[in-house]
Amino acid sequence: MDASSSSSISSKRNVEFQPENPCYFGLPSRVRTSRTKDNPGKKFRLCPKSMNEGPKCKFWEWLEPETPDNEVSSGKDKKEQWNLTLKICTLENQISIYKMKMEQENLVVRQELEKIKWKLFTHKVLMIALFLLFVFKK
Numbered sequence: 032m033d034a035s036s037s038s039s040i041s042s043k044r045n046v047e048f049q050p051e052n053p054c055y056f057g058l059p060s061r062v063r064t065s066r067t068k069d070n071p072g073k074k075f076r077l078c079p080k081s082m083n084e085g086p087k088c089k090f091w092e093w094l095e096p097e098t099p100d101n102e103v104s105s106g107k108d109k110k111e112q113w114n115l116t117l118k119i120c121t122l123e124n125q126i127s128i129y130k131m132k133m134e135q136e137n138l139v140v141r142q143e144l145e146k147i148k149w150k151l152f153t154h155k156v157l158m159i160a161l162f163l164l165f166v167f168k169k
């Protein structure tokens with residue numbers, strides 16, 4: 032009795048409970064370290080009752096690799112920055128496409144304008160010619 036209680040006290044020192052990651056029953060999950068061949072030393076959390084006898088839920092998941100908060104946030108920032116860069120690139124591409132379209136349209140408009148000017152000029156010449164013809168016929 033004495034030996035078992037003292038060993039449970041010494042093991043409790045290393046037990047890490049995570050109230051922010053509760054098990055399916057809302058109990059603070061318990062962090063343990065894997066000792067399997069495939070994942071040696073990898074930490075996972077599980078139902079705190081998993082070591083006890085009796086009913087327990089099957090809550091179990093790997094802990095995310097421990098990264099300092101600022102590193103995580105900088106990673107997020109980098110992702111956001113990358114997303115923004117991508118958006119800006121897309122927008123710049125769109126703008127250049129619109130510019131090209133506008134220039135093409137401008138060219139078409141200018142060509143149309145030149146055609147109209149030319150038509151106007153020929154009509155004027157024709158009118159003058161007709162006017163002169165009319166005058167000289169008299």
Ligand SMILES: [Zn+2]
Pocket residue numbers: 054055056057058078079080087088089090
């Ligand atoms: Zn549980």
